Amino acid sequence: MKFHLKIWRQAGPDQPGRFVDYTVDDISPDMSFLEMLDQLNEQLVKENQDPIAFDSDCREGICGTCGLVINGMAHGPKLGCTTCELRMRHFPDGATITVEPFRADAFPVIKDLVVDRSALDRIIAAGGYISVNTGSAPDANSVPVPKHVAEEAMDAAACIGCGACVAACPNASASLFTAAKISQLALLPQGHPERERRVIKMVEQMDLEGFGACSNHGECEAACPKGISITNIARMRREYVRAIKNGAAAAR
Amino acid sequence: MSANASTTVVLDAKIPKGPIEDKWSNHKASVKLVSPANKRKYTIIVVGTGLAGASAAASLAELGYNVLNFCIQDSPRRAHSVAAQGGINAAKNYQNDGDSVYRLFYDTIKGGDYRAREANVYRLAELSVNIIDQAVAQGVPFAREYGGLLANRSFGGAQVSRTFYARGQTGQQLLLGAYSALMRQVQAGKVKLYPRREMLDLVVIDGRARGIVCRNLVTGEIEKYAGDAVCLATGGYSTVFFLSTNAVNSNATAAWRCYKKGAFFANPCFTQIHPTCLPQAGAGQSKLTLMSESLRNDGRVWVPKKKGDTRPPDQIPESERDYFLERRYPAFGNLVPRDIASRAAKAVCDEGYGVGATGRAVYLDFSDAIRRLGVDVIRERYGNLFQMYYEITGEDPYKVPMRIYPAPHYTMGGLWVDYNLMTTIPGLYALGEANFSDHGANRLGASALMQGLADGYFIIPVTIGDFLADHRPDGLTTDHPAFDESVRAIQDQVRRLLSINGKRTVREFHWELGRIMWDNVGMSRNEKGLKQAISDIRALREEFWKDVKVTGSADDFNKSLEFAGRVADFLELGELMAMDALDRAESCGGHFREEYQTPDGEALRRDDEFCHVSVWEYLGEDNAARRHKEPLVFEYAKPTQRSYK
Numbered sequence: 001m002k003f004h005l006k007i008w009r010q011a012g013p014d015q016p017g018r019f020v021d022y023t024v025d026d027i028s029p030d031m032s033f034l035e036m037l038d039q040l041n042e043q044l045v046k047e048n049q050d051p052i053a054f055d056s057d058c059r060e061g062i063c064g065t066c067g068l069v070i071n072g073m074a075h076g077p078k079l080g081c082t083t084c085e086l087r088m089r090h091f092p093d094g095a096t097i098t099v100e101p102f103r104a105d106a107f108p109v110i111k112d113l114v115v116d117r118s119a120l121d122r123i124i125a126a127g128g129y130i131s132v133n134t135g136s137a138p139d140a141n142s143v144p145v146p147k148h149v150a151e152e153a154m155d156a157a158a159c160i161g162c163g164a165c166v167a168a169c170p171n172a173s174a175s176l177f178t179a180a181k182i183s184q185l186a187l188l189p190q191g192h193p194e195r196e197r198r199v200i201k202m203v204e205q206m207d208l209e210g211f212g213a214c215s216n217h218g219e220c221e222a223a224c225p226k227g228i229s230i231t232n233i234a235r236m237r238r239e240y241v242r243a244i245k246n247g248a249a250a251a252r
Numbered sequence: 253m254s255a256n257a258s259t260t261v262v263l264d265a266k267i268p269k270g271p272i273e274d275k276w277s278n279h280k281a282s283v284k285l286v287s288p289a290n291k292r293k294y295t296i297i298v299v300g301t302g303l304a305g306a307s308a309a310a311s312l313a314e315l316g317y318n319v320l321n322f323c324i325q326d327s328p329r330r331a332h333s334v335a336a337q338g339g340i341n342a343a344k345n346y347q348n349d350g351d352s353v354y355r356l357f358y359d360t361i362k363g364g365d366y367r368a369r370e371a372n373v374y375r376l377a378e379l380s381v382n383i384i385d386q387a388v389a390q391g392v393p394f395a396r397e398y399g400g401l402l403a404n405r406s407f408g409g410a411q412v413s414r415t416f417y418a419r420g421q422t423g424q425q426l427l428l429g430a431y432s433a434l435m436r437q438v439q440a441g442k443v444k445l446y447p448r449r450e451m452l453d454l455v456v457i458d459g460r461a462r463g464i465v466c467r468n469l470v471t472g473e474i475e476k477y478a479g480d481a482v483c484l485a486t487g488g489y490s491t492v493f494f495l496s497t498n499a500v501n502s503n504a505t506a507a508w509r510c511y512k513k514g515a516f517f518a519n520p521c522f523t524q525i526h527p528t529c530l531p532q533a534g535a536g537q538s539k540l541t542l543m544s545e546s547l548r549n550d551g552r553v554w555v556p557k558k559k560g561d562t563r564p565p566d567q568i569p570e571s572e573r574d575y576f577l578e579r580r581y582p583a584f585g586n587l588v589p590r591d592i593a594s595r596a597a598k599a600v601c602d603e604g605y606g607v608g609a610t611g612r613a614v615y616l617d618f619s620d621a622i623r624r625l626g627v628d629v630i631r632e633r634y635g636n637l638f639q640m641y642y643e644i645t646g647e648d649p650y651k652v653p654m655r656i657y658p659a660p661h662y663t664m665g666g667l668w669v670d671y672n673l674m675t676t677i678p679g680l681y682a683l684g685e686a687n688f689s690d691h692g693a694n695r696l697g698a699s700a701l702m703q704g705l706a707d708g709y710f711i712i713p714v715t716i717g718d719f720l721a722d723h724r725p726d727g728l729t730t731d732h733p734a735f736d737e738s739v740r741a742i743q744d745q746v747r748r749l750l751s752i753n754g755k756r757t758v759r760e761f762h763w764e765l766g767r768i769m770w771d772n773v774g775m776s777r778n779e780k781g782l783k784q785a786i787s788d789i790r791a792l793r794e795e796f797w798k799d800v801k802v803t804g805s806a807d808d809f810n811k812s813l814e815f816a817g818r819v820a821d822f823l824e825l826g827e828l829m830a831m832d833a834l835d836r837a838e839s840c841g842g843h844f845r846e847e848y849q850t851p852d853g854e855a856l857r858r859d860d861e862f863c864h865v866s867v868w869e870y871l872g873e874d875n876a877a878r879r880h881k882e883p884l885v886f887e888y889a890k891p892t893q894r895s896y897k
């Protein structure tokens with residue numbers, strides 16, 4: 001297969017960026033999108049050009065490192081899959097494909113297609129945990145958790161933290177990401193003691209990082225490679241209102 | 253060329269006295285302690301944020317130490333542990349099926365083909381139960397039964413159900429648990445996080461590990477960090493084979509540079525190859541996807557009887573198919589252990605019977621099972637895996653047999669550590685897959701996660717105090733000249749890599765090295781092939797330093813430069829692996845030497861001569877490494893020969 005690529009090149013955070021055209025040939029339909037870029041990079045190195053910088057690690061859709069906007073869609077046109085899982089057979093031979101980084105104010109570009117998503121880590125640091133020191137845990141079966149609750153918590157916990165929800169959102173909101181963690185821990189009994197403090201702190205941090213507000217577009221859910229549902233955002237709001245009602249003092 | 257084994261140092265594993273079930277308790281009761289008020293005067297460097305690194309960093313910070321924590325990824329949550337699927341073992345005996353700490357200990361020793369240290373393995377089994385408690389308290393959503401209690405499954409042929417799991421994402425969920433504990437300490441100011449950093453050197457001062465030197469992967473700056481101790485939790489080195497199930501950034505660099513600074517490397521040739529991976533889609537692909545071994549319960553493995561047969565599988569009649577596992581191992585058939593299945597598949601492909609575009613695949617066929625059980629049963633059992641296979645290959649395994657091929661998956665070898673997890677460099681510890689570990693010559697399924705977390709949550713917080721109590725903070729800073737020496741050496745290497753400007757890319761060298769390793773130092777090895785590999789690797793290394801092409805600059809985000817450094821190290825490690833495999837004239841676990849097999853092709857262990865850990869000491873670029881031995885003594889689990897009759 002052969003493809004024409006329009007790829008965003010940007011030397012550094014404060015440099016201007018632009019689309020550059022490339023052509024790749026001899027691409028097997030079974031290749032992943034990133035393997036196709038690997039092949040292009042090999043070609044560029046041989047031609048003494050700077051290869052295209054992009055992030056990836058596990059290459060099987062679980063680490064959340066990869067993330068490109070392909071033809072205007074975070075992680076590309078195929079639903080429920082990350083960039084590294086996307087295969088070239090999903091594009092028509094000879095197609096022109098545009099490739100951009102995940103764009104958001106809170107995700108500054110580092111180089112080409114690589115962005116800084118550390119804001120997501122800071123949201124977790126603000127409260128995305130259960131405060132339990134190593135060694136102090138009771139027997140694992142001492143607190144039963146109904147199966148459907150554990151399953152629902154797992155649905156939310158499946159978030160890989162890639163940031164596609166942010167890239168897809170017209171407001172660049174990180175609500176789905178934040179809500180997934182809040183949901184997981186609010187659903188489980190172990191998470192209850194800190195649930196009010198947690199939601200206040202995490203939402204506060206999300207705002208501080210410069211993510212936009214959620215206005216119910218639902219683009220995040222569509223772009224999420226793990227199918228995290230926006231009902232989590234509803235739950236986050238409920239948790240938030242609950243916390244405020246119970247006195248924000250709990251959050252301090 | 254051969255190992256220089258004439259001089260040997262005594263490797264003291266520091267195994268505590270007493271009966272095996274009391275060793276860890278006795279040890280905990282007798283180690284020196286650092287008082288709570290003093291802990292905050294110490295700085296501990298933890299490299300790696302996988303299960304081992306994140307759990308260690310969080311737990312040490314909770315105790316009050318100041319922790320500096322480094323990783324290559326942009327976030328600690330993305331460390332390679334995140335990709336583990338199947339589960340984690342623990343001797344909880346929640347199923348009342350006769351499991352116990354002793355049984356897990358015994359299974360692990362036996363599975364490792366009697367090449368692991370008894371005391372360590374017993375401790376691991378003991379701690380396994382605490383790991384599950386800790387994870388559940390953190391909110392890890394393990395699978396549960398309707399009554400609300402935890403579910404288990406049996407894994408990798410174990411006779412008890414002791415594996416805990418969170419769908420097919422156990423590694424992810426355990427890592428996110430450890431990561432959340434870590435981020436809590438980041439918020440508390442006790443851990444300082446350094447993502448997008450690659451450790452390139454260990455700083456040793458007065459014989460003691462005192463710091464590291466890293467490259468900032470965004471700015472290219474070479475940075476120095478000092479501390480009172482260094483914990484390496486940098487994962488395994490399967491990517492030396494180019495093709496592997498590991499993440500693309502997995503590498504050996506940190507461990508390798510510590511080896512060159514005096515940390516001994518143990519059992520480098522012990523690697524594990526997983527039989528059911530998806531074959532390569534094109535020559536450029538390095539990362540292979542793993543599929544659960546459970547597929548072999550119902551799938552039949554075959555290749556055409558005719559070499560180079562390109563007919564589609566449904567047009568090859570039954571009489572022209574070779575079900576080679578069933579033919580060679582009538583008793584176990586398709587369920588022979590990982591290493592045997594892998595070896596047999598590679599052998600038929602090497603002989604020219606392989607299928608698919610590359611000829612490096614065998615069929616895993618479900619048509620009989622579908623006929624026997626119905627498509628619904630198969631869908632219920634393997635639906636997810638079939639879907640995954642379909643997404644990747646575009647082929648429907650309900651209709652067309654899957655194509656599978658073995659791939660390097662895990663490395664049992666690693667830096668040698670004593671019972672305290674300390675390497676031969678005082679103050680340098682190795683945790684998780686980076687150490688030579690508790691898995692001997694072969695790791696059982698669902699045991700790596702357990703080991704990484706035992707090391708990080710429960711062992712290092714105890715043992716490091718014993719060392720630090722005797723080594724008071726002395727105000728050392730990175731102004732010490734040893735740091736600048738390291739920085740200069742790294743800058744020199746970076747300059748050298750960038751200035752060669754040859755013709756071949758880093759990836760091409762890695763590919764070539766992988767081919768040598770796979771053919772000669774892979775799952776089946778012999779003297780001739782190993783000697784050939786050693787000379788081929790040396791030649792390739794020379795060529796690398798003459799002809800590699802690395803573009804871009806030193807002070808920039810530069811992936812080619814990152815990878816160049818890693819491949820340079822693999823080109824050295826590969827040679828040591830071959831030397832170790834040559835030196836170990838026996839077959840055991842994942843190490844199969846063709847000269848040492850029983851008449852029916854089983855691994856032939858030679859306990860009289862090789863019941864030891866092979867521990868290698870670096871003696872400089874121009875000298876062969878020296879091999880030392882740590883003898884292994886089995887007081888509880890008495891060695892028996894493995895049999896799959």
Ligand SMILES: Cc1cc2nc3c(=O)[nH]c(=O)nc-3n(C[C@H](O)[C@H](O)[C@H](O)COP(=O)(O)OP(=O)(O)OC[C@H]3O[C@@H](n4cnc5c(N)ncnc54)[C@H](O)[C@@H]3O)c2cc1C
Nearest residue numbers: 300301302303304324333338339451487684685698700701
């Ligand atoms: C596909 C797959 C499935 C698996 N499934 C299972 C399973 O079901 N059960 C099981 O028990 N085991 C499983 N394993 C094995 C298990 O996942 C690993 O052995 C284990 O997670 C390793 O953990 P770790 O903490 O030692 O290292 P890793 O998780 O590999 O972490 C290494 C860390 O070190 C950092 N690092 C490395 N080098 C440097 C450097 N030079 N400078 C700075 N940082 C560095 C990395 O950034 C990373 O943070 C699986 C492995 C694979 C590949």
Ligand code: FES
Nearest residue numbers: 057059064066084
């Ligand atoms: S590289 Fe890990 S999710 Fe894509």
